Amino acid sequence: MKKLIFVAMAIFSLNANANDNYNIYPTHWWVGMKNPKLQLIIHSNNISGYSKATVNNAGVKVDRVSRGESKNYLFIDLTIQPGAKTGTMNIVLSGNGLNAQTLKYELKQKSKQDGVGRIKGVTSEDLIYLLMPDRFANGDPNNDYFPDMRDGGHSRDNPFDRHGGDLQGVTSHLDYLKDLGVTAVWMTPVNENDMARTLENGTMRSTYHGYAFTDQYNVDRRLGGNAAYKELVETAHSKGIKIIQDAVYNHLGRDHWSVLDLPMKDWLNQWPSYQNTSYKEQPLVDPYASAIDSKITLDGWFTPFLVDLNQRNPYVSNFLIQYAIWSTEEFGFDAWRVDTYFYNDPVFLNKINDALVAEFPKVTVFGETSVTQVLNAAYFCQNNINAPFKHNCQGVTDFPVFYAMIDALNQPFGWNEGMSKLYQTLAQDVLYKNPMRNEIFLDNHDQDRFFSMVGENFKKYKMGMAMLMTLRGIPQLYYGDEILMKNTRNPTDAEVRKDFPGGWSDDKKNKFVSADRNDNENEAFDYVKALAGFRKTSSAIKTGKFMQFVPQDGLFVYFRYDNKQTVMVVLNTNDKDMKPDWSRFEERIKGFTKARNVVSGTTHSIRDMEIDSHNGFVFELLK
Numbered sequence: 001m002k003k004l005i006f007v008a009m010a011i012f013s014l015n016a017n018a019n020d021n022y023n024i025y026p027t028h029w030w031v032g033m034k035n036p037k038l039q040l041i042i043h044s045n046n047i048s049g050y051s052k053a054t055v056n057n058a059g060v061k062v063d064r065v066s067r068g069e070s071k072n073y074l075f076i077d078l079t080i081q082p083g084a085k086t087g088t089m090n091i092v093l094s095g096n097g098l099n100a101q102t103l104k105y106e107l108k109q110k111s112k113q114d115g116v117g118r119i120k121g122v123t124s125e126d127l128i129y130l131l132m133p134d135r136f137a138n139g140d141p142n143n144d145y146f147p148d149m150r151d152g153g154h155s156r157d158n159p160f161d162r163h164g165g166d167l168q169g170v171t172s173h174l175d176y177l178k179d180l181g182v183t184a185v186w187m188t189p190v191n192e193n194d195m196a197r198t199l200e201n202g203t204m205r206s207t208y209h210g211y212a213f214t215d216q217y218n219v220d221r222r223l224g225g226n227a228a229y230k231e232l233v234e235t236a237h238s239k240g241i242k243i244i245q246d247a248v249y250n251h252l253g254r255d256h257w258s259v260l261d262l263p264m265k266d267w268l269n270q271w272p273s274y275q276n277t278s279y280k281e282q283p284l285v286d287p288y289a290s291a292i293d294s295k296i297t298l299d300g301w302f303t304p305f306l307v308d309l310n311q312r313n314p315y316v317s318n319f320l321i322q323y324a325i326w327s328t329e330e331f332g333f334d335a336w337r338v339d340t341y342f343y344n345d346p347v348f349l350n351k352i353n354d355a356l357v358a359e360f361p362k363v364t365v366f367g368e369t370s371v372t373q374v375l376n377a378a379y380f381c382q383n384n385i386n387a388p389f390k391h392n393c394q395g396v397t398d399f400p401v402f403y404a405m406i407d408a409l410n411q412p413f414g415w416n417e418g419m420s421k422l423y424q425t426l427a428q429d430v431l432y433k434n435p436m437r438n439e440i441f442l443d444n445h446d447q448d449r450f451f452s453m454v455g456e457n458f459k460k461y462k463m464g465m466a467m468l469m470t471l472r473g474i475p476q477l478y479y480g481d482e483i484l485m486k487n488t489r490n491p492t493d494a495e496v497r498k499d500f501p502g503g504w505s506d507d508k509k510n511k512f513v514s515a516d517r518n519d520n521e522n523e524a525f526d527y528v529k530a531l532a533g534f535r536k537t538s539s540a541i542k543t544g545k546f547m548q549f550v551p552q553d554g555l556f557v558y559f560r561y562d563n564k565q566t567v568m569v570v571l572n573t574n575d576k577d578m579k580p581d582w583s584r585f586e587e588r589i590k591g592f593t594k595a596r597n598v599v600s601g602t603t604h605s606i607r608d609m610e611i612d613s614h615n616g617f618v619f620e621l622l623k
C-alpha cells in the first residue's frame with residue numbers, strides 16, 4: 001500500500017509541477033566562476049506571469065525575477081556562491097496565484113585546466129590557419145543533411161549550398177596542419193545556423209559560412225554538434241594546436257529563437273523602415289561626424305536577414321556576455337575573433353572583452369576591422385590615440401598591412417607605391433598599443449585568393465609568404481594558400497570558398513598528401529612549411545623587435561631581432577638583380593659576417609650578396 005501511494009504521488013508531482021516544454025539560456029553554468037552573477041532566460045509559453053523563484057541549492061541565491069514584454073520569457077538573476085552544490089537543481093516558479101512550476105538547471109564545476117591545458121590565448125608565437133568547416137573536409141557524411149532543419153538540402157555542385165564539410169573533417173586533418181607548421185586553427189563560426197535560405201543578389205543561398213546564428217548554445221548539427229567540437233578542441237590541444245572561435249555579437253540570423261519571438265521590442269535595433277548599415281567606420285572615428293551617420297553604422301542592419309542586436313539593452317548585453325563566457329568554459333578554446341567588430345556598441349564591446357579576460361586571464365581577442373587606414377584600425381583596439389573613447393580590444397585583423405603587402409608586391413615602386421606603401425603603413429604602428437597582437441594575412445574568406453591577387457606569379461607568392469611569416473603580428477594562412485588555391489570573388493565570394501581537394505572521399509585528387517600535389521603545389525607547400533618551421537624556432541620573429549630601413553629602388557630590407565638572434569628579410573621588387581650597399585644596414589648587421597637562407601639552408605657572405613630581381617629571402621645572420 002505504501003509503495004502505491006509513493007508511485008501515485010510521484011505521478012501527481014510530475015503532472016502538477018514539471019514543465020518539459022521550456023528552454024533555459026545559458027543551458028547550464030558552473031560553480032567557481034570569478035563572477036558569481038548569472039542571468040537566466042527562461043523561454044516557455046506564457047511563463048512571464050511568475051513573480052517568484054526558489055532553488056533547492058543553499059549556495060545559490062535568487063536576486064531577482066523580471067519579465068520582458070513577451071509573455072513567453074522570464075529572467076532570473078542568480079548569485080552562485082563558491083560553495084554551491086554541483087549537479088541538477090530545481091528552480092520552482094510561483095506567484096500571482098499560478099500553479100507552481102519546477103524547472104531543472106545544472107551547475108557543473110569550473111575546469112581547473114583553464115589557462116594551463118586550455119584557454120591559453122593566441123599570440124605572435126602562433127601561426128593561424130583559417131578555414132571554413134563546410135568547405136574543408138567531410139569527416140562524417142551522415143551529418144550532411146537533416147530534414148528537420150530549415151535549409152532544405154545540400155549539394156557540392158551549388159556554390160551557395162552546404163557541401164557537407166564538418167568538424168570531424170578538421171580533426172582528421174590536424175596532423176596535416178601540424179606538419180605544415182600551423183599552431184592555431186580559426187574556423188568561421190560553428191554555432192547553429194538553422195536558417196531558411198535567403199535570396200541574395202538573385203540566388204537562393206544557405207548560410208554555409210556560419211555567420212547567421214540561430215542558437216549560441218548549440219554547435220550546428222551539420223558540423224557535428226557540441227560533441228564533435230569538444231573532441232576537436234581536445235584533440236587539437238593534445239597535438240599542440242590552439243583553437244580560435246569566431247564570435248558574432250552584432251547580429252543574429254532572422255530565424256534565431258529570440259527574433260522569431262522577441263523578448264522585448266528593443267531587443268533589436270528597430271527603425272521606422274528597413275535601414276541597412278552604411279558599412280562605414282569613419283563616423284565612429286571622425287570628430288566631426290553627425291549623430292545620424294554613427295547611428296546608421298552602429299544600429300543599421302548588416303543585411304535584411306542578419307538582424308541587429310541592441311547591446312544597450314542590459315538583457316541583450318548579459319545574453320551575449322554569458323554566451324561568450326559559456327562557450328569558452330564549455331569548449332576550452334583559446335581565443336576569440338570577433339566578427340564585424342566596429343558595428344557593435346562600443347561600451348558593450350569593452351564590457352564583453354573585460355568580462356572574458358576577467359574570467360579567463362590568458363584568453364586573447366582580436367576584432368575584425370575591415371578598414372583601409374591604420375588610424376581607423378588602431379582606433380578599434382588598445383591604442384595611443386588621444387580620442388574621447390578608448391577601445392580595449394587586444395588587436396585587430398590588420399587590413400591596412402594586408403592592403404600594403406598586396407600593393408608592395410603588385411605596384412611598381414614609387415615614393416608612396418609598392419614597397420614604400422608597406423614601409424609607410426608599418427611606420428604608423430606608433431598608433432597601436434601593441435601591434436604584435438594584430439592578426440596579419442594575405443587573404444581570407446572575404447578576399448580574392450592571394451595567389452590570384454598576385455597574378456599567379458610564384459615569385460610574388462613566395463615574397464608574400466616571406467613577409468607574412470616575418471612581419472610583426474600573428475600570421476594567418478587561409479586554407480589552400482599552401483597548395484596555391486586560386487580564384488577571385490567574381491562573380492561571388494563562393495569562388496574563394498571552394499572545397500579543399502581531397503576533403504571528400506570521392507575527390508579525384510587528395511592534396512592533403514604530397515603524392516597528389518603537382519610540383520608547383522609541393523614547392524609552395526614545402527616553402528610555407530620551411531618558413532613556418534623556422535618561425536616556430538625563431539625568438540626574433542616570435543617575440544623580438546622590428547626595424548625597417550627606407551626602401552630604395554624597390555628594395556626593402558627589414559630586421560627582426562632580439563639579444564639571441566637577428567633575422568634579415570630582403571625583398572627586391574626591382575626588375576634588376578641588385579647588389580645592395582650593405583653598409584646602409586650596418587646598424588643591424590654589425591658583428592655578423594654570414595647570412596643563412598632559412599628556406600634553402602645555403603650560407604652566404606652578407607656583404608657580397610646580390611639579390612635576384614623579384615625575389616625575397618629570409619636570412620638568419622651568423623657571426
Ligand SMILES: [Ca+2]
Binds near residue numbers: 165166222
Ligand atoms: Ca558531413
Ligand SMILES: [Ca+2]
Binds near residue numbers: 298299300309344
Ligand atoms: Ca550593430
